[in-house]
Structures are given as C-alpha cells and as structure tokens.
Amino acid sequence: MWLLAPAMALSMGLSPLQVGMLFAARQIGSGIAHLPAGFIGDNLRKRGFFLLATFWCVAAAQLMASVSTDYWVLVGFLTLASAGAAAWHPVAMGIMTQWMPNRKGFVLGMHMAGGTIAEIAAPMLVGLSLMYLSWTQVLQINTIPTIILGLIFVRFAPMVIPPLAGLPIGPNIRSLARSVVQPGTLAILFTIVLHNMAMVAFMSMAPLFFQEVKDFSPGLTGLAFSVFLFGGAVSSPFVGHISDVFGRKTMTIGGLVGGGICLWLITFGSSEWTIFPLLIITGILMLSVRSIVLAMALEKIGNRESTVLGLISAVGEGVAALGAVLAGVLGEIDLGLVLILAGGLSVVAGLAICPLTQNSSALSCKSMGSASG
Template sequence: MFKFIKQKLANIAQERELTSETTDLNPTISKREYKGSFVLGSLSFGHVLIHWFQQLWPVLIPSIKSGLGLSNVEIGTLTSVRQFAAGPLLAIPSGLLADLYRRRTAIILASAFVAFGLSHFLLAKVPNFFWMVPCVAFLGVGTALWHPASMGTLSRRFPDRRGTALAIHGVGASIGDTIAPIAIGFLLLSVSWRGLLEFHLLPALLIALVLWVGLTPVYRNQAGEETKPTFRSYWNDVKDLMSSHVVLAIIAVNVLTGMARLTTMTFLPIYIQDDLAYSAFGLGFFWALLHIMGAISQPVMGYLSDKFGRKAVLLPALILYGLLYLALAIAEPGAQLITVIVALGIFFYALVNVTQATIMDVATDQIQSSTMGITGVFTQFLSLPAPILAGYLVNNYGTESSFIFAGVVTLIAALVLFMIHVPRSNRPTPKILG
C-alpha cells in the first residue's frame, strides 16, 4: 500500500513539473487541467454530501419501523419504492436530460439537493405507511438527478482515466457514508427521527445554491466546445450500446449485486439494532465500518482496472464479496462481526464504479450520462423484489437468512462474469489524476 501511494505521489509531482514547463507554450492546456481538477474536486465533495442524505434512510429504518409500527415486509417494500424512484422511474429521463442539456448541468446537480431537502422534510410529517410510500419515492429523486450528470461529466472529461476518475468521485461517497451514520446515530440519542429529518431542509437548499452559483460558469463555457447530439444519433448510440454482450452481462452482474446490496441495506440495520440490541449510535458505528474501507479501495480498484482491465479486478472481487456475505450470517458479535463488516466495505460500493466504467468504455461520448440511466432501469427494476423477498425469508428463517441470500446471488454474479470475455481497452497506462 505504501509503495502504491509513493508511486502516485511521484506521478503527481511529474505531472506538475511537465505542466509548469508547458504553461508558457500552451496556457490553454494548463487552464483545462485546472478546470478538470476543479470539476473533479467539486463533484467529489458534492458526492460526500449526497451520500450524507442517502444514509439518513438506512440509519433511521429501525426508528421509523418502531415509531410507525411497520412490519419487515413493509420496510422491505419502502426500500424497494425508494430504489424504484432512483432507478427505473427516473433513470432514463435524468440521463437523457444530462446528455442533451449539458449547459444546464449545474442546475440539475443543484436540483438534486433541493429534492433531498424537500423529500426528507415531507417524510418527517407522515402519519402512517400509506403516506410514507410517496414520500419515500421522492427520496430517490435526488439520487437519480445527481449520478448521471456528475458521472457523465467525469467520464467525458477523463476518457483515458475513466476508472480512476469515477473511483475518486466514489471516494466522496465513502466519506459521506462513513461520517453520516456515526453523526446521525449520535444525533438520534437526543433528537427524534422526525426532528432530524426536518432539520435537513435548510442545509440542502444552501448547498443547492452554492453548486448552482459555483458550477454554472464551468458548464456554460465547456458546452461551447461541444456539439449537442440529435435525438436520432442519440437513439442509434443507445441501440448499439444495448446490443453489446459485455453491457448485457454487466447489467446482469449489477442486478445480482444490487439485490445483495439492497437486502443488506434493509436488514443489516435491523439485525444490529433489534437482534443484537445495539443503540442507534452503535448502529451508526457499524454502518460507518461498512463504508470506511471504500475510501481506500475505490481509487485502488479504479486505478488497477484502468491498468490491468476491468474483469481482472471484478472477478476475484465478486468471489470474495459473496463469501463475505455468507460469513456475515455466522459472524459472532464483537471482533468477528467488525472484521466481516470492514471487509465487506472494501467491495460494497467500489464494484459499482468498476462495472459502470466497463459500460462507459463501450458507450459513445454523447450518451455517457445516459449509461447510468439505461443500465439503471434494468439493474434497479430487476433488483427491486429482493428486499421484499428477503423480508419473507427473515420472517420465516431469521435475519441471518437475508445475508445468505445476498451471498448466493453475488456468487452467481461472479459466475456470469466468468463466462464472458471483457476486452481490454486500447488506452495508454493511466496516470493518477492531478
């Protein structure tokens, strides 16, 4: 690990030296590199905040369940509704919007936070399961707006280092996923879940304003250098993408791993707080453990997939990932449980970036944002029944059965990937982004 970091620092120093030598000869290059770093930094930091909001739901699940007297199946249904809004319902429209209106990307990104603030505020007011369904669906709008726009931007700006750029963006998610559960769990010791949700409205609106003001000039200037695609050419590129056997196989992998992840996000909090009798703060601690390793593993896996190929990273990772889910079902509380959850965190979100980079490698430039939506429709829609099915398993066989289910479907995903050929892209050896 230290060798890896040392090599990256050397690459950064070398790039800065080369940049300083060429600034006088070609100031446009230096300006473009600065813009690239600014965009990458802004979107990665924004991703930290996006995942703060996304972590509100899983950490609050036990409190909401007990507060409203919901069953396991009802909780599983709400998680599926949330994913449906973030995926099948809005994935294609949000991706199309981001690709066809790149000059307005800053507005799209800001709107994601407006949606998060309003949806959580409304969720705090619901009296029962019936009214919770539309409010939980609204929670998915912010996720649907942010990810196609931000990841499409990075994929186009860093085509030779796509895996690395998406991974750095993913580090923001890991940081948010690590900090938020601990902070939210701590706040729940003294604040009700309704009060906590209401509080998030004002910060969300302020963040939206900052993003809109800060990023509008960047996207407006960038869009002047690009040609807006026609709908016919856009549709032809979409059809070509969906005819690729690599894309279809990766969608299958995403469906299966998405089923495992959704199941875990729904029932691991219940297992920790209800079955093992940890406090809300204890739940936040364990939930943070699940995400903290992603801050390290995501850039490493992204870089390695750029250098050695996507499949070389994905296949062994999927096998280990599936085995760790199975281990979660038998881990004893304490050191064993902590070890397994930390190890799971290496893959929990890092694999998403590598599979997405694999699909973006196949896609043309003008549908980069839409790849999130196009593949997300299938991935999210087909994985939606998983929490509901897991809810029935939990009712009949205990919470541990949900982790066994997650492990089995993840190992099936590894088998699917094993059976296909994923070609290496003809790109130069990637450099670390500076």
C-alpha cells in the same frame, strides 16, 4: 435512511415486509429518475442548473416526509427524495468521464468515494442522534447539509461544462439500443442488477439484523455501517486506477465473489470484534467494484456517457427493488437469511462476468494516446 428503518418500524408499527416495501419503492423511484436524468445530462447545455434542482427536490421531499404520519404518504415523499438524489449521479458521472475519458475507472471511483465519505459520518451521527431524538427529528436534521450544499451550488451551477456538441439524438439512441442488446453488454447489466439487489437487500435489513439478532445499540449499528462504507470509500479510487491499468474482469469477479462470502461469514460473527473487520473487507470488495463495472459498461456501449450511465442505473436500481422485497419476506422468517441472500446474489453477479473476454483498459488507453499523437 437505512439506519432510520428500525426507529420508523418501532414508531409506526411496521413489519419487516413493510420496511422492505419502503426501500423497494425508493429503489423504483431512483430507477425511474436515472434514465431521463442521463438523457438531460447529454442534451441540456445548462445542465448545472438541473444538478442544482436535485438538491432542492431532496430537501423539500425529506422535510415533507418528516411530518408525515401515514405510511403511504411517507413512502411517496421518501421515494421522491430518492428520485431527486438519483438524478444527480448519471449527469455528474457523465461530466467527469468527459473530462478524463482514458481514466474512467479512476474517475468513477473518485465520484463514488466522494459520495461515500459523506455517508461514512452520517450513520454514526444518525445512530447517536436516535439515542436522544425521534426519527422525524433526525430526518429533519439530516436535511440541513442538503440545503447548505444547495445554497453553495448556486454559485457553481453556471460553471458546469456543457455536453459535447455534434451528437444527434436519433441516430445515437438507435446505436445505444443496438449496443445494449449485445451479449457482452447484457452480461454486464445482469451483473449490475444482481450487485444492486445484493446491496439493497443487505442495507435495507442490516440495521434490523444488527439490533435484533446481534443486540447492537443504535450507535453501534451506525458505527457498523460507517466501517462498511469506509472500506468502499477508501478503496474505490485505487481499485478504479488499478483496473484502468491492468483490466477489470478479474478484479470484478474477485470483489463480488469475495464480498458475498464475507457477507455469509458475518452471520457467524459473535461480537463487534469479529463483525467489524468483516464489514470493512466486505465494503472494500463489494463497494469498490461498482466503479469498475460501470467503466466496463461505458467501454462496451460508447458515447453519450450520461445517457448510458442513466440507462445502466435505471435498470440496476429499478430491478434492485426486488432485492428489498425479497429481503423483507425473508426477514419475516429470519433476518440472518437476508445476509445469506445478499451474499448469494453477489457471488452469482461475479460469476456472470466470467464469460466475458478480459478487457484491458491499459491497452485501450495506450492506443487512444498513440492515435492522438
């Protein structure tokens, strides 16, 4: 979707602020969907069929958006598609962390790497397609993989393991609420919100920045996005594993602060030969730390993984809509300011973790292993 923004803006006469509002609406839709999805993931025994429904929600909404000519109708259907896609993640991540509770960083990193691998090819294909096709045709073609995966998942939906038994809803929700208001948890949530705002601000305006300021073609812009995502996809499982062994705090601070600085440096890049390496490094630093921060939150809050992940994502994604709005406002003035904003948000997100005590997952894993022995 990010790469379709310039073509949509040109075709429909949208301003940077309207583009920012579109992505803000999508973020709000994602945020709203996360919390009930997480709750369903922890309480619905046949949750595989819920996961199956998310594929068809996304496919139907994107097809309707592709034939919409009104701006607000387009916003509505793309928001619905984002909500459907968002509903998948807290349930899927909760299931994976239940399988490997002592390796949360690695498991969440694998989940994010798997999702990002598909996004690596998509920007290049979308960028090349936009050179020959309209954005509506590209959106329709982009829906085909979702439909295929929806058909394949019909077979796998009944195989999804049920949630853990013996978790009463009322007491656990009250315990969850008490855990969330603890200072350490609030600091992690604040970091997640700022990190998401940084990512949304950057990704919503980066295509316009690269094409209008750096004079990239649509194909080169797609390649730029791919190398950014490639860095995060390759590094996420390894970074998650390292954080499981040596702890998460230092890696989180380094990734967020370093990634923010790299975003600032991109504004000074004069060609793709300087911008592309910076994008790879930024992807490695900023994208891979997300799994670490989520693992930190799970360790702070405790059980009901899908509900916790849904809550975290709802807060993070919902408030992150402000990042798209701010990016749109700054984009009206200077698109380079958007990258400065995103970099600043990332740096502040990293600094927000500093007051927390070092959390070594290695110690917790060893203690859990010795207790089970």
